[in-house]
Amino acid sequence: MTGKTAFETRYGFRRNEVQLGNWRENPFNRWSFQNLGELVPTARVAAAPGVVEAPVRDLGGLLGEKVSVAAAPETVAEFLLRSSTDALTVMKGGKTIGDWFAPHMDFGARHIIFSVSKSVTAIIAGILEGEGAFDPEAPVTKYIPEAKGSAYGDASARHVLDMSVSLDFEEAYLDAESAFARYRRATLWNPGGGTESLREFILTLQRLAEPHGQTFRYRSPNSDLLGLLLERASGQRFPDLMREKLWLPLGAVSEASIGVDMEGTARTAGGISVTPRDLARIGEMMRQGGTANGRRIVPEAWVRDTTVTGGSSEAWQRGAMLPLFPKGRYRNKWYQTGFENGAYCGIGIHGQWLYVDPKAEVVIAKMSSQPEPVDDPLDIEIVAFFEALSRII
Template identity: 90%
Template sequence: MTGKTAFESRYGFPRNEVLLSNWRENPFNRWSFQNLGELVPTARILATPDAIEAPMRDFDGLLGEKVSIASAPETVAEFLARSSTDALTVMKGGKVIGDWFAPHMDFGARHIIFSISKSVTAVIAGILEGEGAFDPEAPVTHYIPEAAGSAYGDASCRHVLDMSVSLDFEEAYLDPESAFARYRRATLWNPGGGTESLREFILTLQRLAEPHGETFRYRSPNSDLLGLLLERASGQRFTDLMREKLWLPLGAVSEASIGVDMEGTARTAGGISVTPRDLARLGEMMRQGGTANGRRVVPEAWVRDTAVTGGSSEAWQRGSMVPLFPQGRYRNKWYQTGFANGAYCGIGIHGQWLYVDPKTEVVIAKMSSQPEPVDDPLDIEIVAFFEALSRIV
């Protein structure tokens, strides 16, 4: 009888049990979320040459601090464990306060950020807008004429950016017979893919009777379409755009990656993997009004529109995410919380968060392997945790 391998001892299961059919399920996601490229095709996004990451910084006594989240106070460490956290990096005033990693994740490892990818992609849209290369108010068909027969035929890029396309599509994460499952096959994230590209799938989607712009509808294909819009507007592949326009100016230290489909189309709605430190750097750039290391990355007016002034309260109130942020808004694929502190964030399924609190000057990057893709009660607790953590760091 043989003993456990080092892999099995660390993750609790042998590597050969992780399959394309189960990689997003617990417990396999504890490994797969850090190793997307071993399961689906990915493209590299190189970082600053010869950049060296500063050493890991312990939280010292912060993990033992009590926070009141649910019915009874618990320590920071207890909440991190309860919320299936893989990694946490906290910055305050532009400096790293601390890093925390679960036993199954190493400092410096990449982790998929799922729908925070949407927020990253929108930043690139803002950069191109500032350069005059992309018009958010233009019709989708200005850049993608072949979208004329789809739901996007009479939609604007603004509708795409703000998730207000009247799209006949549901985010049915767990329904294997849904259009969402077909969407995942087109991204090569589910078995059976490779017969329909992501672009082909998106252009088959049809619209609802309601006019565009009236209701916030969280529909991921909008954000993959945004990646295609940016490629058409710029004449560059998305991976080159992200490296040239964002990753290098940001001063990212580590290489990023993004999932691609059968045609090499980037999965801009949810396929980006980065390190916690680099994700926190993105949040700090936003907190600094679009600058990083003294260099302008994205126009300050775009950041203010995204984080403070833009977005429709009416469209948000008609949407399904009001319980999370009762006074919230959604603009350029970022969430405005509506809180007095002016906090805003990017959110991804299975517990990925990038939270920016301008009042306390705190940025929090949280990467997780939650068992369920969406856990609404836990999301509310996570936001309360961020608020508490921002006050005590």
């Protein structure tokens, strides 16, 4: 066979070109972000059997609407392409307004949400707190005694939830010689893994001199540790917790998955894959104060603390993400924008977003395959796009 395969025609490269060493790079991420399980070990999070997703709803005329998020106005469709969007689902007032998919992604496909996984994990922390099984103010060592001697030895679960652990670690995504690269090997996301587990790696990390709780420091190992805390508190594996406590009560239609390491530890900091519709359902549940399908899933007090009242402005002001949300705060793995509309969101590298505008009753799930893991100027434009889209609909 000398012609292009169907795979190569659709994605622009051959399947055998996608490997563990390049799966997060463009253009390979257009496929790999939808097929994590072909590259790293994953665990299933099954949905209820027999539930059928409603048909795709075309965004229609909304795609031609003009938005001004950069130097010149552009249409919604043009911005989606420019920001490497793979899928977009928009809800208003609890109803799906429309879906959009790039040519290389199908309706109903799962897509990795990277650090929006942190926000999902913290929802489960709130559920367990409401059941009396997890104390967010307790020391980490209450649940993980072997954390003594690490950076977490004198930290609380609250410090972990709010990214205020004084952790000597940098999110050096592109540095192959950094501790972050070792971290990714421990998660089995980079070549050379399998000699050190995620748990073992986390417990080698040390602290800075500054006390915990003073500065917002975005450090992903905190969120993998949160998954371990929840497993110890509940006595269940995280994929089982997610299915029982969130996925089934939410009414999720499609199976989710989560990456696991050599010991089966879930990559709760960034390894969850879901469909755009199910991601939007999570946002709608948060917008509804923790309820879905007429039942309470998350305590209302936890949701309000997460999205409105909690978080330290002072810690955020000392952190590195101030340009994105100058009046923002960070609480329970969610970002409070500080905008007048009370918007809040979960954010993942390479352009993953779950944005909730409670005033406009809008939820937007955006999945992407941006070439760079972090693009600060584009992030600011994406937030402006969400604001504009919320006004249009």
